[in-house]
Amino acid sequence: MGKKSNAKRSGGRGGGVTKLLPHTRSQLSALVDDIFKKCTKVPPVAxxxxxxxxxxEYMEVYQLIEKVRELEKDIQLPTYPRMEQVGPFMSWMKEKNIMVTGVEIWDFGAHGLGLRVKEDLKQGQEVLAVPLEAMLTEDTAKKSYLGPLMERDPILQKMGNVCLALHVLGERVNSQSPWEPYLRILPHSYTTILYSTPQQLQGLQSSPVLEEAVxxxxxxxxxxxxxxxxxxSLPEAKxxxxxxxxxxxxxxxxxxxxMTRQNRIPMCGSDGVKGDDDNVEVGQMALIPGWDMTNHQQGTFSTDYDSKRGSSVCLAxxxxxxxxxFTIHYxxxxxxxxxxxxxxxxPENENDxxxxxxxxxxxxxxxxxxVxxxxxLGLPSSGTFLLVPGPHPISPQLLAFTRIFCMDxxxxxxxxxxxVRAKGLMHEDCDVGTSTQDKTWAFLxxxxxxxxxxYPTSLEDDVAAVTSASDFxxxxxxxxxxxxxxxRDATTYLSARIAK
Known part of the structure; x- marks a missing residue:
């Protein structure tokens, strides 16, 4: 016998949605309550x-989420072969007056879909122009059924990215959505930490990123x-x-x-008309169809919002x-x-x-x-200070903090x-005295x-074992x-300083 289902299909032959059985819904609601309590628990101040x-605490929440996923497993978002959606998406972009010059959608294998150059492009040449009307934004979310909830919910009032996430999901399951061709071509899953397992996250056990991931x-x-x-619980949500x-x-x-595709564009005025550049309120989160197909490469910013055209414009x-x-600098x-x-x-990130x-x-x-x-100097008495790549790996803030930390x-x-004089502590060649300087380099x-x-493994071991895969x-x-x-760069630099 097969595994018992937690849900049933409703809405008539061949249609409708999958709905959870009452006893399953009750189990799920209890688990959700547990998750909410654990995630909102405030530790003692001290x-x-x-x-x-x-x-x-992460493991407790993760295990509860896995139980939730098991109960919800029969409810799935519809998926579509992405390359089969390219034609309809290109037609939709044309209908929406999205201007595309010299590039086409291409499958780059492990790196997913992106844009390939069809004809030589010159630096500064306009490649994409996406009008506001084609975008999913906080404004379009407010005009949907989510609008009244956004007006009164404290989280949605402050977090535009959350508004946009709910809006995207709502449109994704709406067969009449004006953005359907765009939403169908989006990835079915991502390599964000939300898709990772505890075993995979444990690979970060020596990295400061683990705390942020959890x-x-x-x-x-x-x-x-x-x-x-x-x-x-909301009556109108039925x-x-x-x-x-x-x-x-x-x-x-x-x-x-x-998270992977959002960008900021100007807010619209109450009449829906954008003002002059000096009067535009910047800060609305948006998804920009077509433009968000581009992958990242180190370079210069080449995307801006043209308020006079009412479009996001991308140059080579x-x-x-x-x-x-075709790539852009994110x-x-x-x-x-x-x-x-x-x-x-x-790997070549100069801003790492x-x-x-x-x-x-x-x-x-x-x-x-x-203190x-x-x-x-505008520095905290405790906090996170940065090491950076290259021949000068000690950031000015880290250098100044350590010097002050080591002073008598x-x-x-x-x-x-x-x-004014104290700002000199952020410079490498600042004379702070031999004793303080020696203590600084030794401490660092x-x-x-x-x-x-x-780290349990060395840099050399990792480089030898690295793969070209793009999984988590x-x-x-x-x-x-x-x-x-x-x-390594910091060790080389500091060893040379100590040897002087």
Whole structure:
């Protein structure tokens, strides 16, 4: 006998949606309540969670989510072969007046769909122009049935990306959606951490990214439980198409779609007309069809919103030759951020960094003097400071913090009270005295050595084992390689400083 189903089909022969059986829905609601309670639990003010505690809490939530997914397994979003959607999507773009010049949609294998250059493009040449009317935005969400909920819900009032995720999911299950050809061509799943397992995340156990990954999963689990409760208690939600399809898998798909593809565009005025550039309120989240097919490459920003045309315009960031993949520069973000929110790692990322947590102990006899000088520089008494790739791996903020951290009373007195002069502490060639400088380089060298030894494998081992796959384990491996290269550069730099 086959496995018993948790659901039944409703709505007539060949149509309708899959709905959970009453006893299954009751089990699911109880699990959702447990998830919501665990994810909203506020620890005592004096209690700081350790990494082990955070991991244990993540595992509890993950196991509950897996039980939820098992109960919801019969409710699936419809999927379509992506390449078969290219023709209808191109026709839809033409109907929406999306201008496409010199590129075409292409399957790049493991890297998914992207844009391939059909004819040589010159730097600065316009390649894509997407009018506002073709986009999914916070404004279009407000005009949908979600509008009244957005006006009164505290989360939706503050978080445009969450509004957009619910909006995308609602349109995805609406067969009459004006964005149907666009939504059909989107990926069915992503390589974001929302699709990872604990075993895969454990590969990050020595990386500072693990803490952020665990927090992100808990945030999305909390959002899922929060909106599940709303959709199944709000009277008007009975008629919303999103209600019967709102599962954890569906929500993580919608969230991942927004995380990996969102961009900011100007808000519209109350009359729907965009004002002059100086009067446009920037900050509306949007999905931009066609433009979001482009993959990332290090370069210069080449996308902007033209308020006079009412369109997002993308220019070639460099000369492209026929047959190349057309790429754009997404943003100046480190690989940790790209990994967490975009589901990829860019090995040649010039804007990469590795966070180092440091702080001045309140038991330090010079705590007040050090905090005063740090505040003068706009630096916290405890926080995350950055190592960066390249020949100068100590960021100005990390250098200044460590110098102040290592100062004695006399050194602190020399730098206090002169904010302009104190800014010099952020420069490598600043004369802080031999004693402070020696302590600074020694402290940083030891710290970097400890961070390096925390990884169970070496950089050389990882490079030898790296694969060209684009699945989640390969992304973890690529991220760790980038982190270890930063630590290697820092070790080389600091060893040379100590030897002087």
């Amino acid at each position: 209690a700081a969670s350790t990494p082990a505690q955070e991991w244990a 927090k992100l999963f808990r945030i999305i689990a909390r959002q899922y439980s929060y909106f599940y409760r709303i959709l199944h 008629s919303w198409p999103i209600k019967d399809y709102f599962t954890f898998d569906a929500y993580r798909w919608a969230v991942s779609t927004v 960031q460099r000369d492209f030759h026929s047959g190349e993949e 943003t100046n973000r480190p690989n940790s951020d790209l990994f967490l929110h975009n589901g990829f790692v860019y 960094s590795l966070g180092v947590k440091l702080g001045v102990s309140k038991k330090d006899a010079l705590y007040q003097e050090k 005063e000088l740090l505040t003068c 009373k006399d050194s602190l007195e020399k730098w206090r009270g002169d904010g 060298h030891t710290r970097v050595a400890l961070l390096t030894r925390a 384990p390969a992304l973890v491996q690529s991220l760790l390689i980038c982190e270890k290269k930063i630590l």
